[in-house]
Amino acid sequence: MSFLILKAYLNLIRFDLYLARGNFAAVYDKVRNYPVGKTTPAPGAVEYICSAVDMACIWYWKEALCLQRSAATSCLLKSHGIFAQMVIGAQQLPFKAHAWVEVDGRVVNDKPYVPEMYAILDRC
Numbered sequence: 001m002s003f004l005i006l007k008a009y010l011n012l013i014r015f016d017l018y019l020a021r022g023n024f025a026a027v028y029d030k031v032r033n034y035p036v037g038k039t040t041p042a043p044g045a046v047e048y049i050c051s052a053v054d055m056a057c058i059w060y061w062k063e064a065l066c067l068q069r070s071a072a073t074s075c076l077l078k079s080h081g082i083f084a085q086m087v088i089g090a091q092q093l094p095f096k097a098h099a100w101v102e103v104d105g106r107v108v109n110d111k112p113y114v115p116e117m118y119a120i121l122d123r124c
Contacts (some may be wrong), residue, residue, distance in 0.1 A: 001052060004076070008049075008056035011072035019068060031071050032124035037081040049076050050101075050109050055060055066110075070099040074124075075110045077101065084108070090116025097121075 009051040018026045020021045029057075053073045057064045064072075077084035082103055090097040098118055105115055 001048075004049065004052040005055045005059075008053040008072055008076060009059065010016060011075055012053075012056055012060050012068055015068045015071045019065065019092075022069075027067065027071050028124055031074050031086045033074045034078045036078045036083050039081040041081045044110050045084060046077065046103055049073065049082075053077070053109065067099040069097055069107060070101050073101045077108075080090075085123045087115070087120055088122050088124075089115070089120045093109050097100065 015030075016026055018030075050073060053069060053076065055074075057069055062117075067088075074084045074086040084101050084103050086099055087102055088097065088099050096118075098114065100114050101108050102115075102123075106112070
């Protein structure tokens with residue numbers, strides 16, 4: 001588990017650096033084009049990986065943004081052979097944007113009702 005937390009932590013840093021430079025396009029491209037691993041995921045792998053990202057966020061030196069956290073989660077899931085999609089949504093009033101990860105149409109790193117609160121702008 002500690003190696004997976006380290007990988008999650010490093011992914012948080014990588015996506016934080018893109019966002020600090022205002023490079024949303026790089027975050028989007030990295031997640032969209034991240035290859036899905038060829039390995040068969042172990043039972044419970046989704047929950048295990050999401051827990052590792054949660055733990056990395058706890059130890060991260062600043063608050064991890066939902067986009068950063070979701071990008072890291074999506075890439076880790078994909079690297080373990082799980083087809084995951086980062087979903088980006090927004091609501092009009094008051095304007096808010098949010099990102100989360102879905103596997104097989106199920107929200108895995110946020111509350112299950114999040115898609116009901118936001119209009120989905122894109123999936124990658």
